[in-house]
Each structure stands twice: as structure tokens, then as C-alpha cells.
Amino acid sequence: MNKLTPAELALLPKLDRIELITVRLPFVQPFATSVHSWAVKEALLLRIESGGVVGWGECVADPDPYYSYETTQTARHIFKDFLLPQVEAGISFAELGERLRPVRGHGMAKAMLENALLDLVARQRGVPLHELLGWPGRRIQSGISIGIKDSIPELLSAVEEALRRPYHRIKVKIMRGKDVAWLRALRAEFPQIALMADANGDYRIEDAPLLRELDAFNLTMIEQPLSYSDIVQHAALQRELATPLCLDESIHDLDDARAALSLDACRIINIKQGRVGGLLESLRIAAFCHERGVGVWSGGMDETGIGRAFNLHLQAAAGFTLPGDTSETSRYFAEDIVAPGVVLADDGFIEMPTGPGIGVQVLEDRVKRYELERERLS
Numbered sequence: 001m002n003k004l005t006p007a008e009l010a011l012l013p014k015l016d017r018i019e020l021i022t023v024r025l026p027f028v029q030p031f032a033t034s035v036h037s038w039a040v041k042e043a044l045l046l047r048i049e050s051g052g053v054v055g056w057g058e059c060v061a062d063p064d065p066y067y068s069y070e071t072t073q074t075a076r077h078i079f080k081d082f083l084l085p086q087v088e089a090g091i092s093f094a095e096l097g098e099r100l101r102p103v104r105g106h107g108m109a110k111a112m113l114e115n116a117l118l119d120l121v122a123r124q125r126g127v128p129l130h131e132l133l134g135w136p137g138r139r140i141q142s143g144i145s146i147g148i149k150d151s152i153p154e155l156l157s158a159v160e161e162a163l164r165r166p167y168h169r170i171k172v173k174i175m176r177g178k179d180v181a182w183l184r185a186l187r188a189e190f191p192q193i194a195l196m197a198d199a200n201g202d203y204r205i206e207d208a209p210l211l212r213e214l215d216a217f218n219l220t221m222i223e224q225p226l227s228y229s230d231i232v233q234h235a236a237l238q239r240e241l242a243t244p245l246c247l248d249e250s251i252h253d254l255d256d257a258r259a260a261l262s263l264d265a266c267r268i269i270n271i272k273q274g275r276v277g278g279l280l281e282s283l284r285i286a287a288f289c290h291e292r293g294v295g296v297w298s299g300g301m302d303e304t305g306i307g308r309a310f311n312l313h314l315q316a317a318a319g320f321t322l323p324g325d326t327s328e329t330s331r332y333f334a335e336d337i338v339a340p341g342v343v344l345a346d347d348g349f350i351e352m353p354t355g356p357g358i359g360v361q362v363l364e365d366r367v368k369r370y371e372l373e374r375e376r377l378s
């Protein structure tokens, strides 16, 4: 077994108060993938308190199963009935991880718990989360994920607007029927930009000839072209394409990353800490990829400012060499539940929060304003 990191060895505090809070925040504009369109962000939050210090976690599941089988309701059930009973003051994060291992899958519910505990411990120690995780803070590159649009001109203007901010990398969602011609138009208009496409699993291996046409557009990567559950057919597709494939939905843990790289199913991995069970598993995946020269980046789930802050701290780690999906708060919400929000510097970089824990203040009055449900647990 590898040597445990200081964060894995950190001990869990005694919890005085535990609350699950559901909030619903309207998006500034709906966000559409090949699978579904969302107009509001409904998020399950975990608020824990110990000795007057509060830690927060966010579950990245949606209320629906259109990105993952996990939903806010399954996360609530798994958290209350199977995860929370394993939490005990004085055990280490590594031991908690072992205790949660028999619960198969449900990485989003697990990440919410681990997030809140890590935030709480970092706040108690008065250190930024990235420092607890063992990485010095640094500025990170920004990236934007642009949803499916109704027309090519609409997509072109959304990209133009993003480049003015300026984002370092543009990702556009694609789907069958909105792919080759759309990317050709984008490339013609913006020949030099770092551009990638995310299909959210809309294609089949039989579409390989069509996907091969995308090689002409010098994309940084094509993300999750085939099924959300597949690794093997992505390997067959990667053999047909010059463009690197990136896996997102297919990667749930280090074992999936290992399988994907050993099959050459992808050359890049999108690590969503909220999907793979939390920051500690994310760092294991990042280290594994880094040792093999495989780039990783941090994807987003349109989180509130709480989840977005966790994604920022993760990107302090080695291996996060590619710009992720971390965008400005104002792109998502007119009003967020944390301060300060994410803002790009003039050069497009994002500063890492420097305060204790996730380094942003959770605005409890705003949480209350957007709250649908609050449940106190013991």
C-alpha cells in the first residue's frame, strides 16, 4: 500500500450538528447537453458543526438521473442510512474511506461527506484546503463549457463572448446532428483557440467515420463520445482517431482510470471530485495519471459556489495541467450562496482562495433564501 498522505491521516472531529439542506438557484441561462437541459440548480448541501466551526459539502448530483444514476434523493438516502453511521470522531480519513468501501458506487454522496469533513478540519486548523491536501496554492487556468445551442450563429456568439473574458479554453457540447458542421464553423471563425467538444455519450461505435471527421479541427480532445458506462469501445474508437479522447462519465474511481489507461481508451481524464467519491480519490487518480504523463483536468457540475470552491482547491495538485471547466460565478447565477464568487483576472487566470477551508464564506442568509428543505440529523 502507498504511504498515506497527511490529509488521509487527519482525524475526524466530533460533530455537534449535522444538517442536509436542499437549495434551488435559478441559472442565468439554461444549460443543455446532448441528454437534458437544466434551468435551475438544485443542490443537496451538507452543513456540519464542531466546536463552533462550520464545514460545508455539496453533492453534485442533479435531482434527475440524466448525468449519473445518482440523484439528490439517492444521495440523501445513501448518506443518511449508510454513510453517516460510519462517521466516528477520532478515526482518520483513510479509515473512513475503508469503512465506506462496502457501499458500492454512490461517489457523489461520498464526496459530499468527505468535502464537508475536509473543509471543517481545514477551518479548524486555520489552513486553506489545498494546504491540508498537501499542495501550495497557485493560480489556475480557466475554461468554459458552452451548452448545446439552437443555431450555429448562437454558438459562435457565445464563444466570441467567452473569448473576450478571456477564457483559456473553450469547450462546446455536441450531439448527433450538431457536430461536424458546427465545429467546422467554429474553427473557421476561431482558427487558433484551444477548443474541445463534449458529447456526453451521444454516439455509438458505428459513428466512428463521422467522429473521424472531427480530426480536421485540431481539437484538444473529444470528451465522452460513447456511452457513459463504456471503456472498451472507447479504446476501439481511440485507435481510429488522431484526436485524443477524454473520459468523464466512465471514470468513477482509480480502478476505472487504471482500466481506461491500460486499454488506451483515452489520453486525458476529466476528474470531477464530486463524481469520484471526493478529493482524496481525485488526488490518487491525478497522481496515477501524472506518473504516466497523462493530463487531467477538473470538470464541473454547475455547482454552487461551495462545490466550485472544492474544484478550485483540487486544481492546486500536480497533474492538473489542462484548463478545466471552472468558470466565473456570474455565468451561472445572478446571486450565489458564497462570497467572493469566482472572477477571472485580466489574463483569464483564477486566484485560489486563501482563507481557511474552502476559503469562501457561505452566506447563510442566502442559503435560507434559496432553501427548499432542511433536515437535522444526529
Ligand SMILES: [Mg+2]
Pocket (backbone or CB within 6 Å): 198, 200, 223, 224, 248, 249, 270, 299
Ligand atoms: Mg463531460
